[in-house]
Amino acid sequence: MTMAPKQTTLLLAVAALAALATCASAGYTQSPPRRSPPRMAGPQVYGPPMTNSWLKMPANGRFRVMQVADVHFQNGANTTCQDILPEQLPCSDLNSTALLTALIKKEKPNLVVFTGDNIVYGGNKDIVKSLAALTQPLNDAGIPYMVTFGNHDCEAEDCRPKLIEGDMQQPYSLTVSGPKELHGKGTYAYTVMGADGKPTFALYIFDGGAYLSSEFPGSYDFIHPDQVQWYNETSMALEKMAGRKVPAVAFTHIPLPEYDSAFVCNLPADATNITTGTMADFGMKSKSGMGKVLANNCSFGSTLGVFHEGVYSANVNGGLFSAMAMRGDVKMFNVGHDHVNDFCTPFYGIQLCYGGGFGYHAYGKAGWPRRARTIDLYGNGTVHTYKTLDSWGAYAEIDHQSF
Numbered sequence: 365m366t367m368a369p370k371q372t373t374l375l376l377a378v379a380a381l382a383a384l385a386t387c388a389s390a391g392y393t394q395s396p397p398r399r400s401p402p403r404m405a406g407p408q409v410y411g412p413p414m415t416n417s418w419l420k421m422p423a424n425g426r427f428r429v430m431q432v433a434d435v436h437f438q439n440g441a442n443t444t445c446q447d448i449l450p451e452q453l454p455c456s457d458l459n460s461t462a463l464l465t466a467l468i469k470k471e472k473p474n475l476v477v478f479t480g481d482n483i484v485y486g487g488n489k490d491i492v493k494s495l496a497a498l499t500q501p502l503n504d505a506g507i508p509y510m511v512t513f514g515n516h517d518c519e520a521e522d523c524r525p526k527l528i529e530g531d532m533q534q535p536y537s538l539t540v541s542g543p544k545e546l547h548g549k550g551t552y553a554y555t556v557m558g559a560d561g562k563p564t565f566a567l568y569i570f571d572g573g574a575y576l577s578s579e580f581p582g583s584y585d586f587i588h589p590d591q592v593q594w595y596n597e598t599s600m601a602l603e604k605m606a607g608r609k610v611p612a613v614a615f616t617h618i619p620l621p622e623y624d625s626a627f628v629c630n631l632p633a634d635a636t637n638i639t640t641g642t643m644a645d646f647g648m649k650s651k652s653g654m655g656k657v658l659a660n661n662c663s664f665g666s667t668l669g670v671f672h673e674g675v676y677s678a679n680v681n682g683g684l685f686s687a688m689a690m691r692g693d694v695k696m697f698n699v700g701h702d703h704v705n706d707f708c709t710p711f712y713g714i715q716l717c718y719g720g721g722f723g724y725h726a727y728g729k730a731g732w733p734r735r736a737r738t739i740d741l742y743g744n745g746t747v748h749t750y751k752t753l754d755s756w757g758a759y760a761e762i763d764h765q766s767f
Contacts, residue, residue, distance in 0.1 A: 412602040413553035418508045430473035431737040433700025433719030434481045436726035437498040445724040459724040465501040479700045480514025480617025492530035511539040514617035515574035524549035547588040566612035586678035611745045613696045622685045624675035626711035629662045669707030
């Protein structure tokens with residue numbers, strides 16, 4: 365049945381008032397803006413990142429972001445788990461949302477970022493309801509969140525617009541579709557503002573796509589040149605507005621090709637005791653590359669975390685990493701996709717990090733706990749990060765590091 369325009373308008377107005385009331389009850393006074401970065405006059409095309417009253421540096425000078433990667437939520441209690449120990453049975457999607465609820469309580473994040481493969485398209489009864497069920501713990505707790513997508517959220521159709529439109533109806537969603545002329549849906553940016561009203565950090569969210577079938581068949585998708593241009597112009601507009609380069613962290617799903625180069629580059633000279641997965645994962649690429657890179661002495665520092673599988677990036681490079689390195693504002697780049705990698709490794713001034721697999725319906729390693737990455741942003745521009753494990757109720761923290 366098709367609703368009359370007036371009836372639809374009335375329902376939207378009621379929904380908006382309800383969302384505003386929910387925000388007010390949680391201590392927030394403004395619902396999230398629903399717009400893409402504005403156009404600018406003159407030589408620049410894009411303006412600075414969006415702002416929102418929820419994204420303010422707290423009085424303690426620390427803004428906490430929690431990254432949730434690869435939940436693979438599907439049909440709730442009817443979905444089974446993968447790669448778990450016998451003592452973890454029974455297990456379903458509800459174990460993933462229970463973990464999310466527990467980590468919200470423990471970590472008390474100011475923001476949660478979902479970095480793709482949030483749901484699984486195949487066999488999903490209702491993808492919009494599935495994403496809403498996943499984010500329900502955040503809406504219940506009054507925690508703002510942002511979403512970008514991976515290669516499993518939409519497979520048989522271009523459902524990103526449907527997912528974004530559905531998610532934007534949730535009371536604490538900060539997700540937007542981003543500039544319509546860019547590749548993908550869900551490339552956008554926000555600033556975290558200080559008490560003085562000046563930007564302290566920028567948050568860049570990139571839709572890295574899924575698969576390539578025409579230009580580069582057989583490859584995962586990548587961050588396209590138009591998205592790189594958007595980042596450059598948005599970053600420069602923010603610098604112009606702030607009078608300085610504003611430090612930033614960035615998020616997408618599929619790792620950049622530089623992740624493999626950085627990990628191999630930062631291996632110690634004696635790599636005999638380094639565990640880097642199996643030959644089936646890597647083929648000969650990393651093994652042959654290791655000798656070449658180590659001979660060139662290219663180390664940028666130490667890697668913290670594990671590398672249990674290969675870096676499954678696109679076969680082509682859109683140039684985002686070099687753009688970020690040349691701009692010099694992004695301190696940390698965060699991805700998912702490879703569930704049993706969770707390392708951070710430095711490369712030309714940027715920490716390249718994995719979140720580690722979060723969801724129980726996603727593949728993993730039995731006995732290797734599901735996890736989330738916490739990213740603390742400080743008013744002085746410092747970043748501190750660590751991972752929290754679902755270690756059977758203990759929620760241990762590992763691999764603390766600052767940069």
